[in-house]
Amino acid sequence: MADFLQFLFSGITVGATYALVGLGFAIIYNASHVINFAQGEFVMLGGMSAVFLMHLGLPLPAVIPLAVVATMAVGVALEKLAIEPARNASVVTLIIITIGASIFLRGSAEVIWGRSFHSMAPFTGSEPIDIGGAALLPQSLWVLGGTIVAVVALKWFFGRTRTGKAMQASAFNPYAARLVGIDQRFILMLSFALSGLFGAVAGILIAPISLTYSGVGVMLGLKGFCAAILGGMGNPFGAIMGGLLLGISEAMTAGYISSAYKDAVAFLIILLVLFFLPSGLFGKRRTERV
């Protein structure tokens, strides 16, 4: 039982990170049908810039917003400089552009910060909390709390603000959205800013638990992609569930079978979903057509 709890805690912690990355995939997909393979690099940039700012001696409450804003700025720059100029190209071309951008971002990070691993101090102590014989890291609570705040904020944004509703509307029916005067370029830019935000938050929250380095985005990006697919591409709240499910399955596999198979779980899930459940567990909410 203690083992099970232990695996569950670590599964939920990583899963929350995957969920945030998956959310970024879903948001950009909804705005453009592009699968942004640079998503993982947003996680890396969030984590790395937070580590860097900490080294400069800034306090945590300043580090987090700065790292998030910096990553959002990179997201917007990616959209403005690489996606927007190719707006009329096919979706496949745009996806390839995001792959190129991810290589570029990773390379730049390597040049700036080197290839070594960095650790970041936990936000509040590292003394594990004992729950039913399992050890829960305080940072895990930060990860979970941060994810919940992010999701609630997103829900509020989509459900209560005019801009958020415009973004939802553009996903449901881009043609009608243009006819009511919603600037689709603005929505696209906003989607990159938001997924930069969620990526950065994930990267910062997880950095104290798993070490961060310039290549950390590759695997996290793929896991987030898996979360998004599992939840049904284009369904933000499906991506959250997908991320948690993936994190827990990975932790259980690593715990009960072997950690050697941990990463294989994600790819097995991607394959199974694509074969048997192409619209994911929670499907995409679509516009009714008559």
Add this chain to the structure above:
Amino acid sequence: MLLECENLSFHYGRIQALHDVSVCVDEGELVALVGANGAGKTTLLNAISGIEKLSAGLVRFSGDDITNASSHARVRRGIVQVPEGRQMFGPMSVEDNLMLGAYTRPKEEGGETLEHVLELFPMLRDRRREAAGNLSGGQQQMLVMSRALMAKPKILLLDEPSMGLAPKLVDGVFGIIDRLRADGVTIFLVEQNAYLALAIAERAYVLEAGQVVLQGSGQELIDNEKVKQAYLGL
């Protein structure tokens, strides 16, 4: 002239859908455009709305050249389209759909316009919290029309508002068009239901295979032999 289109040409890839189309609509006028399936009516409206990029021609609105203006800039100027095919935000509530119609307007004016629009379409008031996709076909048409009114249009581009509606609902839609006209809204009405459209229009155009082949007052076209044969089934 409020809206002037001069020699518009448009291509879908290599297929030319509009050939040198010139139409204009004056302030307060109700102008109709009739034509068969595939004549290019929707294409023309989408070109006016800035959804489709023209291959040639000039669009002027209140004297300003808006040929290269974006679709959202045109909505801001008051060019608002009611598209065919019930284009709504299906999973969102009726009220959200309506409020999005006022997206280009100052936030604080939305509520007041909503009241005004719901007076014109009372049955939407009872269903305002429901998902738009759950409305019946006729109600969806009303929703798309009222969403356009939320933008306070200077010119309303109506794409086949009677299509697929039961006769009673068609009367309802045309009653509303009449009422809007009385309120001074300029209307460009596209219809396959040629008789209804010509009967209420001051002026009208006939579009065939992407070309304007006839124009005149509504009554002139109703009396025209060719129109009678081709569009009125007389």
